[in-house]
Amino acid sequence: MSIQKTILLVDDDDGVLRVLRAMLIMNGYNVLSTSSTLEAIQIAESYAGEIHLFLVDVILAEINGMELSKKLSSIREQMPTLFISGYDNGIALSEHNFIRKPFSTKALISKVETTMTSLTPQ
Numbered sequence: 001m002s003i004q005k006t007i008l009l010v011d012d013d014d015g016v017l018r019v020l021r022a023m024l025i026m027n028g029y030n031v032l033s034t035s036s037t038l039e040a041i042q043i044a045e046s047y048a049g050e051i052h053l054f055l056v057d058v059i060l061a062e063i064n065g066m067e068l069s070k071k072l073s074s075i076r077e078q079m080p081t082l083f084i085s086g087y088d089n090g091i092a093l094s095e096h097n098f099i100r101k102p103f104s105t106k107a108l109i110s111k112v113e114t115t116m117t118s119l120t121p122q
Contacts, residue, residue, distance in 0.1 A: 005028075006032060006049055007030070008032045008043060008047075017033055023109075029112075032051070052079070053116050055082050082097050082099065099111045
């Protein structure tokens with residue numbers, strides 16, 4: 001029996017957040033989700049178990065996903081990040097693990113698995 005992996009998911013669009021959460025749960029992941037960057041930091045600080053992946057939208061209302069990833073990596077050093085976005089926002093994402101919206105469940109799960117198994121934290 002494999003260990004259920006936990007993902008911290010942050011997207012400030014509640015509709016997108018619900019869909020992504022459902023996609024991940026249906027594929028066996030434990031999902032900690034929030035639309036708030038402050039709450040994401042609180043979850044990273046207080047969650048007792050391991051968080052295997054940080055899945056975050058690049059464009060957020062409070063701070064961008066890259067900045068949030070930097071803050072979370074100081075709390076959870078071994079947690080890799082997978083960035084998502086539907087916009088070409090000028091941020092150089094080629095050096096980061098990234099998947100562009102829209103994407104299929106299959107593409108998302110494949111990228112999640114690849115990120116958790118092969119990448120070092122961002």
